[in-house]
Amino acid sequence: MRFATIVILALAATSAHAGKKAGVTMPDSIRVSDKVLTLNGMGLREATWLNIDVYVGGLYLEHVSSDPASIIASNQTKRLVLQFVRDVDRKDIVKAWNEGFANNATVKVATIQTMIDRLDGWMGDCPDGSTLTFTYEPGKGVAVDIGSTRKGVIDNDDFARSLFAIWLGAKPPTKALRNGLLGSHP
Numbered sequence: 044m045r046f047a048t049i050v051i052l053a054l055a056a057t058s059a060h061a062g063k064k065a066g067v068t069m070p071d072s073i074r075v076s077d078k079v080l081t082l083n084g085m086g087l088r089e090a091t092w093l094n095i096d097v098y099v100g101g102l103y104l105e106h107v108s109s110d111p112a113s114i115i116a117s118n119q120t121k122r123l124v125l126q127f128v129r130d131v132d133r134k135d136i137v138k139a140w141n142e143g144f145a146n147n148a149t150v151k152v153a154t155i156q157t158m159i160d161r162l163d164g165w166m167g168d169c170p171d172g173s174t175l176t177f178t179y180e181p182g183k184g185v186a187v188d189i190g191s192t193r194k195g196v197i198d199n200d201d202f203a204r205s206l207f208a209i210w211l212g213a214k215p216p217t218k219a220l221r222n223g224l225l226g227s228h229p
Contacts, residue, residue, distance in 0.1 A: 062082055063085075064085040064087055065099050066128065067099040067128065069101040069124060069126070070082065073122065075103075075120050075122060075178055075180065076120070076180060078105055079105075080103035080105055080121070080122055081103065081104060081105075081107050082101055082102070082103055083102040083104045083108065083224065083226055084101075084102055084222075084223050085099055085100065085223050086100050086220035086222065086223025087099055087220060088125075088217060088220045089219070089220075095129065097127070097129055097131060098125045098126055098127045098128060098129075098131075098169075099125075099126045099128060100124065100125050100126075100210060100220060100224055101123070101124045101224075102114075102122075102211075102225075103121060103123075104117075104119060105120050105121070106119055108225075109225045109227065110225075111221070115204050115211050116204065119181070120178075120179065121178075122177065122179070123176070123207065123224075124174060125174065125175040125176070126172075126173075126174050127169045127170065127172065127173045127174070127175070130168070130169070130170050130171050131168070131169045133166050136166045136169060137163045140166075140209070141159070141163070143209030143210075143216065144159055144206075144209065146212070146213075146214035147205065147209050148205040148208065149201065149204040149208055150201045150205060154201060155202045155205055158199055158202040159202075162206075165189070165194035165195060166189075167189065173189065174190055175187075175188070175189055176188040177207075179207070183196065183198065184196045184197050184198030184199060184203065185197045185202065185203045185206060210224055211224065
């Protein structure tokens with residue numbers, strides 16, 4: 044009986060820890076419409092040679108996976124949550140998207156440029172503590188939320204795959220962030 048209690052407590056501590064990174068806690072699972080998504084992993088975005096913490100990203104999937112190509116290509120409901128841990132201005136956010144799409148888009152950027160421009164237009168400054176959420180639902184597109192405000196939806200599968208490829212593609216913002224989202228712990 045004592046051994047079973049220790050095992051249960053150890054498992055509970057492990058699952059609670061899995062949803063915490065750099066002081067940010069995310070739930071182990073969420074509901075999107077009628078789907079339950081599981082936290083696939085969390086990663087920390089650091090910038091500059093000083094490794095300044097910028098945001099913690101959490102990737103939620105219907106089917107947990109460590110295969111980035113499969114996640115990008117999959118037609119499952121998925122959500123990426125970015126919780127900012129420092130102030131980031133609009134100019135830097137837009138620059139990061141544009142670089143991310145240029146480095147990782149799954150199609151020629153010109154074919155989705157109007158959608159990238161729409162996304163850029165929705166962005167504002169992201170102060171410390173703010174949340175940016177991208178939710179893809181098959182047949183509905185990518186919903187973009189800043190905090191609790193829905194900025195809009197972009198209904199295009201090429202855009203959706205290219206957007207998630209920013210973090211999961213061959214040239215993510217950082218390898219550590221990508222690995223964290225894929226469930227690896229550096």
